[in-house]
Amino acid sequence: MQLEPVAQGPRHAIYALAHGGRCQAIRFLSDLEKSDLNLTHAIAQRLRSIANEGIPSYNETVSRKVSDHCYELKVGRARLFWFYWTVSDRPAIIITHGWLKGPDKEQQRQIAAAERLFVEYTQTR
Numbered sequence: 001m002q003l004e005p006v007a008q009g010p011r012h013a014i015y016a017l018a019h020g021g022r023c024q025a026i027r028f029l030s031d032l033e034k035s036d037l038n039l040t041h042a043i044a045q046r047l048r049s050i051a052n053e054g055i056p057s058y059n060e061t062v063s064r065k066v067s068d069h070c071y072e073l074k075v076g077r078a079r080l081f082w083f084y085w086t087v088s089d090r091p092a093i094i095i096t097h098g099w100l101k102g103p104d105k106e107q108q109r110q111i112a113a114a115e116r117l118f119v120e121y122t123q124t125r
Contacts (some may be wrong), residue, residue, distance in 0.1 A: 001121050002089065006095065009051025013092045017117060020099040023078065028098035032078065043075045050093065070096070077101045081114035085121075094121065 002024065003015035004023050016025035033040040046062075050073075055063050066072045066081070071078040080098040083088075096117040099110050 003094065005094075007051040008046045009048065010051075011054040011091070012051050013087055014047055014051050014095065015087065016095045017097075017121060019117070019120065024097035025095040028080075032098075032100075038120075039076050039078055043078055043080070043085070044074050046073070055093075067115045067116045068109045070111065072111075079109060081093060083114070083118045084098050088093055 004018050004024075004026060006012070006016050007014040008017075016023050018026075019078050021054075021099045029040060030045065032043075055071075057063075061074065063071050063073045070081055072081050073082060077100050078098060079101055082093050082095045085094050086092060096114045097110070099106075101107070
């Protein structure tokens with residue numbers, strides 16, 4: 001599994017997780033850009049803000065813990081799943097993938113996928 005740089009700032013480095021030659025997070029953002037440019041720009045702005053200032057831990061409308069290791073970043077109807085890690089001795093946020101908010105049953109599948117990717121990534125480190 002490889003990491004694709006997404007944003008760098010004084011608080012965090014943000015990466016997208018690539019596995020099997022594909023990066024689900026980058027593909028999600030690329031596909032979203034074709035259908036909703038405003039939402040794509042809002043996500044990019046939020047990621048830059050997090051890289052520079054960090055994630056406001058007190059605000060669950062921005063981000064919340066969804067499993068033992070994974071979090072959900074909310075921007076409009078878009079959801080990005082991520083986890084904390086250290087990369088090159090720096091705090092990092094690793095985005096596993098994204099999706100557009102839908103039924104609760106689907107959300108549970110997305111959370112399980114994020115947790116599975118976390119386990120795969122950490123086992124290779």
